[in-house]
Amino acid sequence: MTEKLDRKTIITKKMSRNLILIGLILGLYALLSFSFGGNAYYMRILTLASINVMLGTSLNLILGYTGQLNLGHAGFMAVGAYTAAILTTSYSTPFFVNLFLGALLAGFIGLLVGLPTLRLRGDYLAIATLGFAEIIRVTALNLNITGGALGIRGVPYLTNFTWAFFLAAITVWIIVNFINSSHGRACKAIREDEIAAEAMGVNTTYYKVLVFSMGAFFAGLAGGLFGHLLTIVHPSSFTFLKSIEYLVIAVVGGLGSITGSVMAAIFLTFLSEALRKFTELRMIIYAGALVLVMLLRPQGLMGGMELQLEHLDPRNWKGYLENFKNRQVSKLRSKRGDRNGNT
């Protein structure tokens, strides 16, 4: 951009951008609820997709932006789901308050788990988070207040598409703003090289714990919604396999790409619904697709890129096409270079 930007034009630009985004989100909501509003089955899948968007993006914040391997997202989800369900069934406090308190407790547990374990690196952290999630599940299985092996039955059906959609939108909005702030840059620095980040004065423990509990908070929020959608909260809903489901969303969408996670969450929710008729083959196709995506495109579908507002503007499309062509050409050239023995 060649024109000189003063403070005022930047602010107006930002505001108009935000207005367009809000408009798009409201428009999408209106479009979805008008086209599928009559069909309870589709609304349910869309609600589930929104919940998965929350879980996928919050996991991506920990995994893709801060580089901390978390294999226990379902555990935090369980904390939120149980808390909200207990509050709704026993204390009849308003739904939103219950969701919020569940998320808060999940965030707090995330803080407790994060403080000791985030000193561990890489794979050790992955196993510790996995262990904590499993401990949370076994605790729920053994406590009276959580209903033991029976779980909590008869949770009122309070989660509708409106709740899930707007909470997902807010989650994504907060996470995107966080990532684009100086905090987000600190996190990316930790992901790229923890030691270098520390040397540059980034308080690595602080940011790791912050991101971890933020991710846990949103997972708890999504868990509350999930419990009130299924109307039953059961320990078997929050196994290791569930954590893997969200890991798959974050990794397939592309680590470090929020739009990638959003798209992967929606796509995978619909895929697993579409395959529901073929119960036997469903998991085989799912697992096979996962392995293939990883082998063919290990950086995930979006590979750290974001789909941005500008990308939707047809006036820019010609430029993208040129860029893409140039990149392919340079890729081919570098490949040829490799063959000649230059590495």
Next chain:
Amino acid sequence: MSEALVNFLQQLVNGLQLGSIYALIALGYTMVYGIIRLINFAHGDVYMVGAFIGFFVAGWLGEAAIIPALLLAMIGAALLGVTIERLAYRPLRSAPRLAALTTAIGISLLLENLVRLYVGPNFLAYPEMIKRVNHYFGGVLISNVYMIVFGTAIVLMAGLQYIVVKTKAGKAMRAVAFDKDAARLMGINVDGIISLTFALGSALAAAAGILVGITYGRIDPYMGIIPGLKAFVAAVIGGIGSIPGAMVGGLVMGIAEQMVVGYISSSLRDAVAFFLLIIILLIKPTGLFAEFTQEKV
């Protein structure tokens, strides 16, 4: 002997038997991690496949065919492990580590569900390969099954230790684990050694699968998930990458689990492993046997 002591010794015997199985599985995790720094999530499912190969061999040759069942299952699982490494992990060796980990999880799901498609989701009764004979030693029950399981595990571990410490291939394996690039420069076939590591680990897991089938009498396609995780935790407790560590870690895990089941509650069975893990990670994150490594910048 007093009743309390008999009870304690009984739990100890049960724990040793369970622990020897964890140790066999943990060895595969620790060797693979030591050599390519990958948590091979599919390892628990290789163990499951091994148990099923034993099941079918016994159905084909008769119940008494424990030796052929063991050998064929070990060979089959070794081939499976090598194939998985060749097709799924080798292309990703230079990719981000998370990609390889996700692939491992994908392979794990794939194996579980392929087996499930073939045999159905239910438990299968395992053939009684050994006629159970109960022996009592001062009131402590040690059946011949326990002795055979423990003995087989010890023989296999001793064999592995021999291969790793005394043979040329074992020396190459340790060299690759220590520094892959330097090993390659010394003329070691690194890819071949990695394949060998997968083959050895998978064969041990298959043996563990058969031993579990014999002891508990039933198998199912999802039997590998929890023991797989526990065995990995055992490997971490012993110090991942260390072979004696995996053996000791497995035994510690088995005994701890059996003690909690015997003295507190069996519903905590699956949580023990993770409590142990958290404690060890907080006190000595490198595990009991790992060497001190300086972080390189």
